[in-house]
Amino acid sequence: MADGAPLLPCYNSSESLDGLGNLLPAESTTIDGTLESYVDGNCRSSQVLQAIFVSLAWVFDAQQTFISVFTDAEPAWHCTAVRCSSSSSSSSGSTPCGLPPGSWAWDSPAHTSVVSEWSLQCAGSAVVGLPASAYFAGCLIGGLLLSTLADTVLGRKTMLFLSCFTMSLSAALTAVSPNLWAYAAMRFLCGCGRATVGTSSLVLSTEMVGKRWREKVSISSFFSFTLGFLSLPAVAYLNRGASWRTLYLWTSIPCFFYSVLIYFRINESPRWLLVRGRRDEAIQALKSMAAANDRNNAITSSFSKLIVEENASVDVDVFSAMKMLWKKNWALRRLLATMIAGFGLGLVYYGMPLNVGNLGCDLYLSVTFNALAELPSSLITLFLVGRVNRRSSTVAFATASGAFSLACVAVTAGPWQMAAEVASFFSACTAFNLLLIYCIELFPTCVRNSAIAMLRQAVVLGGVLAPILVVEGRKRSFVSFGVFGVVVCSCGMFVACLPETRGRNMCDTMEEEESKQMANTSSNTP
Template identity: 55%
Template sequence: MTDPNPLLSQTDQEPKHHQYPSLDDTIEHCIGEYLGWTQLLQATLVSFAWFFDAQQVFISVFTDAEPKWSCNNNTQCNKNINLCHLPKDSWSWDFPKTTSIISEWSLECAGSVITGLPASSFFFGCLVGGFVLATLADSSLGRKKTLVLSSLVMSLTGVLTAVSSNIWVYVMLRFISGFGRATVGTCSLVLATELVGRKWRGNIGIVGFVCFTLGFLSLPFFAFLLEGSSWRLIYLWTSIPSVFYSFLVYFFVRESPRWLFVKGKKEEFAETLISIAAPNNRSSLTQSFFSRCTEWEEVTHETDIYSAMRILLMKKWASRRLAVVMVVGFGVGLIYYGMPLGLGNLSLDLYLSVTLNALSEFPASIFTYLLIGKLDRKVSVLGLCLLSGICSVACVLVRWKGVQIGLELVSFFSACTAFDVVLIFTLELFPTCVRNSAVSMVRQALVLGGVLGPVLVAAGRRRNGLLSYGVFGVTILVCGMFVVFLPETRRRKLCDTMEDEEEKVTASNNNNGVYCA
């Protein structure tokens, strides 16, 4: 009988036709069915990148907020009048000027474009970085080094941001921070899931989302402790630990074994598997393993975001799907990234409202897990977008604080859930050969919503809340309706190639047959 694992056999002769097990099967055999401590610690350490990522994404909620102010017992001063229409000596900030960039650099009367520019430049940096750095993890640097590079650029720029001398230096540094941050989440997720067996990949992926929520939650905690202190301290408290974290990943985390093998680094591939393998499997990783590793070749097709775009644009059905799902993603991203930044526009306590928004991501993840197997994707996305949009508009029309925070939380919770469902929907809409790149493009559309969100928040702060939350709500309502142009994918088989997918699309168009998506 032929040895089912000839690559790992010490004595059996090789099969005549060198039919070695697949790369997935071999890695699975070496790592083992059970999650070892080495795998768990490394995957958890990698997933913790999401913690620092969330801090830099939402830090502007506190550093760029307009501080509270009071009248100086002057008859010319009225809290209901626009601050810019009052004499300078009739009012004053409730905290020192260094509490926010708005008060320190006297931006209270600057236009919404200027005050919203720092946050917008961060997301624009994410947008540019997503295109420029998209291929590094798959090509020259690998998952680990790309994660370390991205994390270092993001955190070191955060430290430099704390010494910004004016708004323009601040904007430039926020752009660079966003540029570096663009691949942190993607590299962290991919590397963490490739360091464990397939049985544990879903659970390890959830660890990253939990770390992101914890990072979001840490911001109101830091801001509350530093209330009345300089906004620069918030950047230092969040960025310096991230610098040390980057070095921890570099020295203590192994590279993805799959990437190492695909790149021909077979000795490192073997060493990595030995270091993270289950103890009861290490005895089988002998010299025979090393020698046969050099003979084993696997056919791989590296598809980066640029070549994938050419493939997607060549097919009319694929480009149409991508365009539609990106429109939906833009509407969801506008609320997901913009709503937390606009909490200061509502008549609510900023620390409490940010904490509640961060906490709402926990039930959103649970709800997505329960929802995704029971409801159609189109119905789910459409319903969540409608609910989020209606509540977003309603929360600026009502004046009761309890109702207002309730509507805002429902809107943000719905957007968080829609965010997760849209990404899963995108995975199912495209075949394996372009799936990763299609998801990357949809994430870019989500970030584009983050670029425009801060400008709308600043406009709503100066004029009317409808310019922020109203526009958020209408946008997600309109964009969400585009989902009706997409095919349903629930309980449908996933395709691997464009040809397989196109064949099913043609069959479906001809006789309404079942296609895979």
């Protein structure tokens, strides 16, 4: 048995009971078989509702990820003196940098943006993009340091609570930043907290339900992200003219109350508890889900055939999950392929919404169009996920995203360029959704959270580079749209080397995954 996998499934000829006391075949004495017989075969509405509530964490994830589109935007300005040439107006795409003091003024109050409040209009692209890049850098570092904790000592629920709480607290502190450097530091801390929000939420919600509901619950996370993204321009529009600090407060307070509810009202993943050797807690979590039914004894009987090493998690290294991923060649190949594809998708996924200001369209309207593109993306993912292969569909949408991004360079007409940008973002969203579901099925429970966290870190790495490319793209569109297109097409091709997973059950240990691979190889051998 590999390190960090304390559960020893017992394969024997005896029969066990499901959640209703019915006899089950011998294979149900594995973790997956036993859990599927209860959480899927006897799935209650309370389980699904808990899973959907967990998915709402993506609402606050989206708001903090794209909030800089409004808070860090360069406001429109106008000339106030004859010395300011009318050709230098902001409508032509120039900046007031270099104009005599007093010859121009911002159209909005200076406190509406960090650029106008701290006079950053003449700063370089690295300085203006520093807060956004600091946020994504925090996501990257926070994910590398914290992602394994959800697989080892903390679990999915505790990790989600701490992440949401840290994200809300740092967002609130951002509102009192006295200067750009403090602002960037708070954004970095917010990124560290946010790093594991989406991962912990997605893994916890999908492990709370069976295979029949897994794909639907995954889609609810994507809808939640869309809801958060779509609510952001609405909140920003309602607070137009107010300080950019107000926007951070309005997005941090709901997140704080959500984190409190997570701590007191949500159960830990029974699947993770079993893998960590904590069978009694797993049974208690399932009893809590079934509080309205008198199944307590039946639930206990369902797990009586599992041999669990009760306090095995005491000696678990917090990096044991990562060690398992690196030691197994097949796991490392899968991890690298998904991360490379994730990097390309992240560059477009985070870069496109930040880049809408370079199209010369209304900022609120442009961000709304991008947010609305997430909705059909989630719908088409829901429609396709049970009907098409993960591998081919992910490659196809990544390629389409790159093609539309390159079209943004070739097309100069405003409306058509905006349409190409939205199409590229829509394709990247769909590819990202499919890749996340794909990753859930590629890795067993004992390393699943770490693997998905590494994928998201690769996506975030693309987000770290995106703000700099966006600022440079204000001068040359190919530096932003062109690079986005070339990179996402190239990186998306790496998905082609991954095995197909559509319709398969989730594995819980590395050995179980390897056994399934050997069985598939044998069945395919003539």
